[in-house]
Amino acid sequence: MMLLLQLTIYRFMVRRDFPALNPGEIASVSILRDGQTLEFELEVMASPDDPERGLIGIMRDNSIPYKPVMNFIDWTNVDFNISMFLLWLWMISFFIGIINMLPLPILDGGKFIYIIIDKRVSEKSVNGIMWGNLWFYFCIVWIKHCLIIYEVWLVYYLRVLKNN
Secondary structure: OOEEEOOOEEOOOHHOOOOOOOOOEEEEEEEEEOEEEEEEEEEEEOOOOOOOOOOOOOOOOOOOOOOOOOOOOOOOOHHHHHHHHHHHHHHHHHHHHHOOOOOOOHHHHHHHHHHHHOOOOOOOHHHHHHHHHHHHHHHHHHHHHHHHHHHHHHHHHHHHHHOO
């Protein structure tokens, strides 16, 4: 883990304390890594969006988004948007399958639970278990939504307080 401590002669704790640097300037950066302070000299580059604004940061190489472990396909002449599409398609299918296995009565996981407990207990107990399961997940979703609404309200409230 790395923690940025100091840039040039400025010491900062929050983002608004970060100094405005111009492209071409040299910035001295101090970081804290595993309890040791390391010093680096970085040249400030021009921002791609605004060439007048300086930019320091870590940029990701987006030229090859996915490098396969086993090369069954020759990827040298392939458009990488196809591989990203296939990766997203796989992730969506996988997570839909995971959600589908939740033990809710309308999903396959609920049918699976129903089949498992149907032969072992009475019909009345099965219905009670399924309704209890449904209400449990309903309460979890309701609590999650309440927390999201509270967080949005809190962020808005703090922003209004900070501006006034």
